[in-house]
Amino acid sequence: MVAPVVVLLLLFLALPFAASFYFSFTDQRLASPNPTRYVGADQFDRLLSFEWVTLSPSADENGEYARNDDGGLVYPLRETIRNNPDNPQFDGLQKWFSIPRGGDKRTYFLVGDLLFVKSMINTIFFTAVIVPVQSALGLVLALLVNQKLRGINIFRTIYFMPVVTAMVVISILWRFIYDAENGLLNSILDWFTFGGITGTDWLGDTTTAMPALMGMSIWQAVGLHMVIWLAGLQTIPGVLYEAAAIDGASRWAQFRHVTWPSLRATRVFILITITIAAFGLFTQVDVMTNGGPLDSTSSVIFYAVRQGWGQQNIAYGSAISLVFFIMVLAVALVQRWLAREPKPT
Amino acid sequence: MKAAKSRHRATTRIATSHNKAAMLLASRYLLLCIFAAFFLFPIVFMVVSSLKPDDQLLRDTSSLRAFIPYGDISLDNYKGVFDRVPAGRFILNSIAISSLTVGLGLIVNSMAGFALSRVRFRGQKVLLSLIIATLILPLEAIAIPLLMVVTELPAISVGDGLEITRGWLNTYHVQILPFVANALSIFLFAQYFGSIPKELDEAALIDGASWFQIYRKVAIPLSGPAFATVAILTFLPIWNGYLWPLLVVQQEDIRPVMLGVAYFFQLNVAWGEIMAYLTLITIPVLLMFLAFQRAFIESVASSGVKG
Structure with missing residues (x-):
């Protein structure tokens, strides 16, 4: 009964994964009349010099x-x-x-490869901002919708709607919002600052393009992490809060000493999933900026696709994929370490 | 006199505390509504714009008028969508691809989850942990080598008799088969089946039932929620998928909906039609989400808490 799954996983997961090691040491191309040659560590030399x-x-x-x-x-x-x-x-x-x-x-x-280095730095920058902001905002929203209010479910549902909407669709909509001339964001800023801030070309400027992608990405995914935080919040037994209230703990003290320690497992899970998702940044870049302006939004996966598919250089694309895999693996190992049972003291 | 005064003071105090509570409640709802507007506005903008002619749409984007359906409202853009691109074809493709992926996935992943949680065999624990270990591997990490693998896989085509060709590019199955087996689904099934009392199996085995019969007659009927969760979690990434179809599909007639978007940016860009197309491929999913929102949100939450 396990056989079909094992065959499929071997064919579409294990085989390509093993193949990425193999391709990385060759000059494999997607479609080429020339025979593939073994080139040793050349690809990694170029990537990591x-x-x-x-x-x-x-x-x-x-x-x-x-x-x-x-x-x-x-x-x-x-x-x-x-x-x-x-x-x-x-x-x-x-x-x-x-x-x-x-x-x-x-x-x-x-x-060795300036564009790869830029893409790596952009990806790390993106991740370093997304992870804390998105998880914190998710927690704030979770606390907000964890109140016992009439109709609270409607708000939970609305906050979750961007999560079920395709990233392609959202990227196109936000291109309108970020537009330099007719964009909604610019008119809002113009209105609130009485004409102080106008005419920013959000996606066309090297300093604002990446922050613009970050803002949109957080907007899209924060509902997902709200729901996961909420599930964590709801596993905390109410008696803990009652006991804290009897002891005269303030709201902040309750959060600090009851809520926060109880969310340990949720916290680790959320940090890891946001990190890995942020590393995989691709669709927003491809639809909104195409890596530009001046490669300021090119990400590791965008560059891997550009090389492996755009230039048909499978070998180089595979080598980049392997570097990406090592990043993901490192994060997973950090998770194992964070999620270990705390030692009894 | 004195008593009446103090009573009066007491009632005003109660009244002010009532007022305070009402104010607090109102401010909470206000905050909730501000966030709601923040999460809704692009979607409202999309639907409203899809009803407007291009020149009005572009004029309105810079103000709150972008969210108000007024002026020359019509469904012309929707007509334009179907004239310009084979939108119906794209939608049918996506429905076929995602329902086949979900359907096949439910079968093979539930079977695997059943075997891994209830049947005893050698290497079971190792196999389950290997499968769970693959959970951290995102599609992005293997997309490029996988692209090479599928271009080398043999395909059987029915031309003049049976013909064996090479390469899976530009087919339906290249969009389906790589995503059928899913580690998260197997894990969720294994966990759910593991919670069904084992005594049921023993009774059935004594009656001479095979494991497959137990799976069909005992496990499946008890596991509706698990099937719903897995169906929801696997449908979305296929319907919304972009990277993989971009790599493997060039041919027009097998494109899924997300690749159809590119057609609208060729030559003269018609923004109203783009908005109409985006609405067409988004609103059905959103309506489905609204209909099953409780199950949706619980599925996602459960995958998180247990993962």
Whole structure:
């Protein structure tokens, strides 16, 4: 009776998972007439290379510094990292950023694939904001709808509606809301600040595009975590609150000493599910910004799809997927550690 | 006189505390309503806009008029949707794909959950924990290698006689089969079946029933709620799915609804029609959700608390 499930899981879960290891060490492409070759760790080299080099400014024979048109110093970066026999380890790397050092020197940080590094940083930034904000807001909503009020179920239902709505649909609707000229968000801000804040191109500006995606993502998923918090709240026995009330505990003290400790398991579960879901950021990016502007919203999965499917470079896409898997695994291990039974003291 | 005064004072005190309670209650409802508006407004905007002609729609988006159905209200956009794209086809595709995934999933996952929770066999515990371990693996982590795997799988096509070809791209089954077996469903079934008293099995076994008969005659009739929960939890991600169909479907006639959206952004973008299409693919799911909202919310909550 288990056989059908085992076959399906092997075929569609275990096999692709194993294949991602295999592909990562080859130059497999989605459709190619050339035979697939074993390339060793090349894919991971490209993904994970990180080097730095400190350079002095370029100078002519007299020791005079070369200047560019704006009068800034010029550094021999290109000469150092392109086909330089003295520095083979820098070959093919891309400049990430640089910082000034003493005596006109500059340190350049180099990576194998700048777009991957950007996507990784964007994803971590997205997750780092989403996890605390979404879980906290979910808890606030759960406390709000945990009151014994007439019609409270209607509010629970409404707060949950975005969760059952497709992310594709929501992404398109929020494109209207974020629109620079006719967007609802801009008119609301304009109205509340008496024309102080106007005309922000939320999705077209590198500084606001990612926060815009975050806001929308939190709006969409917070109802889900409200419901999970609520289920946790409702497992807390009422006698605990009665006892606390008899002892004269304030509302805040009740929350602090009864509610919060009782939600331990719920808390771990919520943190882990939000983290893994946030890592998987894709649909919003694909529908709303296509990774832009200037790659400021490109995420790890968006980049994996762009490489593995868009460029048909399955090998590289698989290597990115493996890196992604390791991120997820790390989170799962943290969960195991957090959820362990507290030691008796 | 004195008594009357103090009585008067007492009643005003009660009246003010009544007032206070009423104020508190009103402020609670006000807060609840503000949040309700916050979660509803894009959906209301979508439905209202789907009724407006394009120029009015775009004029209205910058103000509260976006939420008011007024002016030149009609169902023209809905007519436009069906003229512009094979929307009916997309909707039927999605209905077929999601109901087959859910239906097949209910069968195989409940069987597995039954075997893993009630039948004793070697390696049972290991198998269950292996399956549960896969719960952390999101689709995103294997989508790209899975894409390669399905392009290599053999397919049987009926052309001139039976023909064996390679590759599952642009088919219905590539949108269905990878999602039939589901670790969360197996886990929920195993947990539910595990809570049914084992004495029922023993009695049936003595009567000469096979395990499969016990599954059909004893376990299934007692497990309606588990089937409902799993059906709800597996339907949504298939209907709303975007990443996987994007990777494996290019051909028009087998596209699911979420891929249909792309058609509206080609050439001249007609916003009213987009809103009408979004309404068409969203409102049925929302209505279904409203009809079964208690079961929906409990399903999600149970998957969380137990997971």
